Amino acid sequence: MTDFKLPPSLSVYGNEETAKDILSRAWGKRGVFTCTVANTLTSTIPGVSEAGDTPELTMFTPPADAELLISGKTTCMKGIPINPGGIPTPATLTKAALELSGMPYYIVNGGSKINPHVPYFDMGGECGDYITTGKAVANVRQIYERGFMLGQMLARAYDFVVISESCAGGTTTALAVLTAMGVLKENLVSSSSPNNPKELKSKLVAEGLAAAGVKPGDLADDPLKAIECVGDPMMPANIGIIAGAATSVPVVIGGGTQMGAVIAGVVKMHPEVIGNIFQGTTRWLMNDPNSSMKKIMDCIGADVPIVYVNVDYSESPYEGLQAYEWGFIKEGVGCGGSSVGAIMMTSGEVTCEALVDKVHEIYRGIMGFE
Amino acid sequence: MTDFKLPPSLSVYGNEETAKDILSRAWGKRGVFTCTVANTLTSTIPGVSEAGDTPELTMFTPPADAELLISGKTTCMKGIPINPGGIPTPATLTKAALELSGMPYYIVNGGSKINPHVPYFDMGGECGDYITTGKAVANVRQIYERGFMLGQMLARAYDFVVISESCAGGTTTALAVLTAMGVLKENLVSSSSPNNPKELKSKLVAEGLAAAGVKPGDLADDPLKAIECVGDPMMPANIGIIAGAATSVPVVIGGGTQMGAVIAGVVKMHPEVIGNIFQGTTRWLMNDPNSSMKKIMDCIGADVPIVYVNVDYSESPYEGLQAYEWGFIKEGVGCGGSSVGAIMMTSGEVTCEALVDKVHEIYRGIMGFE
Numbered sequence: 001m002t003d004f005k006l007p008p009s010l011s012v013y014g015n016e017e018t019a020k021d022i023l024s025r026a027w028g029k030r031g032v033f034t035c036t037v038a039n040t041l042t043s044t045i046p047g048v049s050e051a052g053d054t055p056e057l058t059m060f061t062p063p064a065d066a067e068l069l070i071s072g073k074t075t076c077m078k079g080i081p082i083n084p085g086g087i088p089t090p091a092t093l094t095k096a097a098l099e100l101s102g103m104p105y106y107i108v109n110g111g112s113k114i115n116p117h118v119p120y121f122d123m124g125g126e127c128g129d130y131i132t133t134g135k136a137v138a139n140v141r142q143i144y145e146r147g148f149m150l151g152q153m154l155a156r157a158y159d160f161v162v163i164s165e166s167c168a169g170g171t172t173t174a175l176a177v178l179t180a181m182g183v184l185k186e187n188l189v190s191s192s193s194p195n196n197p198k199e200l201k202s203k204l205v206a207e208g209l210a211a212a213g214v215k216p217g218d219l220a221d222d223p224l225k226a227i228e229c230v231g232d233p234m235m236p237a238n239i240g241i242i243a244g245a246a247t248s249v250p251v252v253i254g255g256g257t258q259m260g261a262v263i264a265g266v267v268k269m270h271p272e273v274i275g276n277i278f279q280g281t282t283r284w285l286m287n288d289p290n291s292s293m294k295k296i297m298d299c300i301g302a303d304v305p306i307v308y309v310n311v312d313y314s315e316s317p318y319e320g321l322q323a324y325e326w327g328f329i330k331e332g333v334g335c336g337g338s339s340v341g342a343i344m345m346t347s348g349e350v351t352c353e354a355l356v357d358k359v360h361e362i363y364r365g366i367m368g369f370e
Numbered sequence: 371m372t373d374f375k376l377p378p379s380l381s382v383y384g385n386e387e388t389a390k391d392i393l394s395r396a397w398g399k400r401g402v403f404t405c406t407v408a409n410t411l412t413s414t415i416p417g418v419s420e421a422g423d424t425p426e427l428t429m430f431t432p433p434a435d436a437e438l439l440i441s442g443k444t445t446c447m448k449g450i451p452i453n454p455g456g457i458p459t460p461a462t463l464t465k466a467a468l469e470l471s472g473m474p475y476y477i478v479n480g481g482s483k484i485n486p487h488v489p490y491f492d493m494g495g496e497c498g499d500y501i502t503t504g505k506a507v508a509n510v511r512q513i514y515e516r517g518f519m520l521g522q523m524l525a526r527a528y529d530f531v532v533i534s535e536s537c538a539g540g541t542t543t544a545l546a547v548l549t550a551m552g553v554l555k556e557n558l559v560s561s562s563s564p565n566n567p568k569e570l571k572s573k574l575v576a577e578g579l580a581a582a583g584v585k586p587g588d589l590a591d592d593p594l595k596a597i598e599c600v601g602d603p604m605m606p607a608n609i610g611i612i613a614g615a616a617t618s619v620p621v622v623i624g625g626g627t628q629m630g631a632v633i634a635g636v637v638k639m640h641p642e643v644i645g646n647i648f649q650g651t652t653r654w655l656m657n658d659p660n661s662s663m664k665k666i667m668d669c670i671g672a673d674v675p676i677v678y679v680n681v682d683y684s685e686s687p688y689e690g691l692q693a694y695e696w697g698f699i700k701e702g703v704g705c706g707g708s709s710v711g712a713i714m715m716t717s718g719e720v721t722c723e724a725l726v727d728k729v730h731e732i733y734r735g736i737m738g739f740e
Contacts, residue, residue, distance in 0.1 A: 032527070070519055070523070071519055102526070104523065104526055104527030105523075106523065108489075109492065115492070115494065117494070117512070117515075117516070118516060118519055119478075119491045119492070119493065119516045119517075119519050119520040119523065120491065120492055121489045121490065121491060121492075122479065122485070122489070122490055122491075122492040123489065124485065124487070142487070145487075146487070146488060146489045147489075149440055149441055149488055149489050150489035153440070153474065153475075153476065153489065156472070156474055157402070157474030
């Protein structure tokens with residue numbers, strides 16, 4: 001057992017020894033952060049996604065998140081991505097982590113409906129179709145292959161890699177892929193709303209699998225096929241990046257239950273990455289009573305620990321941020337992974353308190369508060 | 371005067387003090403290499419470009435160069451890009467420089483006809499039109515703005531930046547932009563053939579300017595407008611990257627006379643970069659009797675020195691490489707800039723001899739020789 005001591009800002013679920021081994025190897029080293037943006041028309045089905053003020057606006061959330069991260073303002077839409085009720089995108093925390101750590105960051109375009117007006121790595125993908133078509137993602141292998149090359153490129157230049165996603169509707173597609181692969185037999189995925197529309201999601205997944213002629217578990221050995229049928233274009237890009245990078249450097253898989261499909265896919269296709277990857281997320285996601293990342297990871301059944309950041313907004317003066325404590329948002333845009341990465345890169349010098357202070361500063365700037 | 375000593379692998383034209391100041395600040399530091407690929411239909415006009423075995427194949431040369439750099443093989447075409455006669459792409463030297471130095475590298479897509487099957491930074495551009503239309507490049511400002519953001523991103527992550535290009539037909543578009551800006555009054559640009567088709571290039575430039583309703587010098591103060599009329603999509607991307615990066619880190623502008631338009635554009639739009647940029651190229655380009663990079667730089671009239679690498683293929687056992695000594699190719703795909711960058715990053719440990727040995731190894735691998 002390594003004698004690495006976890007800072008109070010971080011907690012671990014799963015194999016603590018593996019987590020500490022990876023953390024100790026990347027501690028104080030140079031990391032890089034990527035956020036893969038993508039769309040699936042599935043998010044425009046009313047009720048599926050709250051990652052946007054209206055179902056139509058969920059199409060703009062990923063590119064707007066990308067613009068916010070890179071240029072500090074949004075061009076493709078007015079204002080910043082919010083959930084109904086005005087709760088701000090978790091990109092606010094991501095920006096705080098990146099600014100405090102000085103970690104370089106890049107946008108990956110897995111396949112967006114609207115291309116963000118910032119530089120991004122193009123993966124040759126396009127916006128995903130409704131999963132109910134059973135033909136949800138085009139060019140899956142090409143996206144995966146480009147992702148693999150990108151992972152190799154990043155591993156050549158940095159000591160560890162943090163990946164993440166912004167893909168509205170992504171928990172529904174994750175549930176579909178995990179079901180097609182036989183990893184999940186029940187609906188354990190999360191929602192950016194405390195009122196997780198579980199029945200609707202399960203119904204859409206069943207329709208998608210039926211349209212594809214796939215029964216649960218049929219595609220246990222073919223994650224790319226499962227993604228082609230009922231996934232989204234974020235998935236093959238991120239599976240590729242992990243696979244290309246994690247044979248040489250540690251990879252932090254930033255995100256919530258959406259990343260379940262990515263993790264299940266990569267450990268099936270590339271078991272050699274096990275021991276060099278962990279999920280990086282938030283205590284909000286881990287404490288969600290309406291989903292269970294822990295159970296999803298147990299169902300995947302590989303040695304992939306979860307390292308989560310103990311950021312707490314309960315003392316925030318802003319209701320929009322307090323809402324995170326009430327079960328809204330919880331994850332997204334790699335807010336957990338980038339926070340974990342910032343703590344790693346600075347050998348623990350970035351603390352939860354420093355992150356919250358920085359989020360307040362960014363939030364005030366964006367909202368035009370004094 | 372800095373007491374920095376130039377290694378025998380490098381020579382300088384222009385202000386040696388500025389060059390040595392920049393070199394000394396980047397010596398032994400972490401650099402990054404980018405190659406901006408783009409197309410202009412101008413290269414398919416018979417006789418304009420020899421960057422491809424036939425005029426049509428010039429469309430494939432930039433994406434194939436990108437694929438060769440990133441994945442080591444070409445997917446969009448069979449074989450590797452060659453000039454008529456079988457002379458291999460200068461990407462062979464670029465690869466040697468990148469491999470010997472371990473410098474990270476990325477492809478930037480300024481606007482290609484065929485998208486390379488590798489990860490690249492998309493700039494939102496598209497293949498340029500014939501310059502004879504007078505409306506050669508769409509979305510110029512958008513490409514420039516994304517380039518600027520990319521330059522900022524790279525400067526955040528690296529200590530110096532090397533930029534470059536692969537854009538068949540690029541000397542013709544450079545001549546056109548430099549004429550529109552009034553920088554050049556005669557045809558001083560190079561060619562990848564020793565038989566530089568100067569009359570054809572000058573005729574096309576005159577046609578393009580007439581179609582745009584622009585007289586030589588009319589656009590002295592508006593480089594982006596000159597590019598829109600008679601340039602190519604590589605230019606705004608690279609002007610943006612230089613402008614975004616060079617206020618914080620040194621930038622090596624890799625390439626030959628094609629880069630004249632980029633340099634003239636950036637020093638007009640962003641004079642604050644002067645003192646932190648130089649051109650990085652090859653002795654082949656500097657010794658070309660049919661063009662004059664020196665005169666072009668003198669006409670630009672800013673303090674932008676030229677640092678060139680003294681790589682020599684005259685002892686090479688391969689005719690395809692010896693041809694570089696006879697006036698073929700001379701530059702491209704940042705072969706000069708990446709070599710200069712490799713020497714900088716390794717504090718001069720990479721030598722011309724090591725580069726040539728590595729080129730031979732790469733050339734044998736590509737050609738399938740023993």
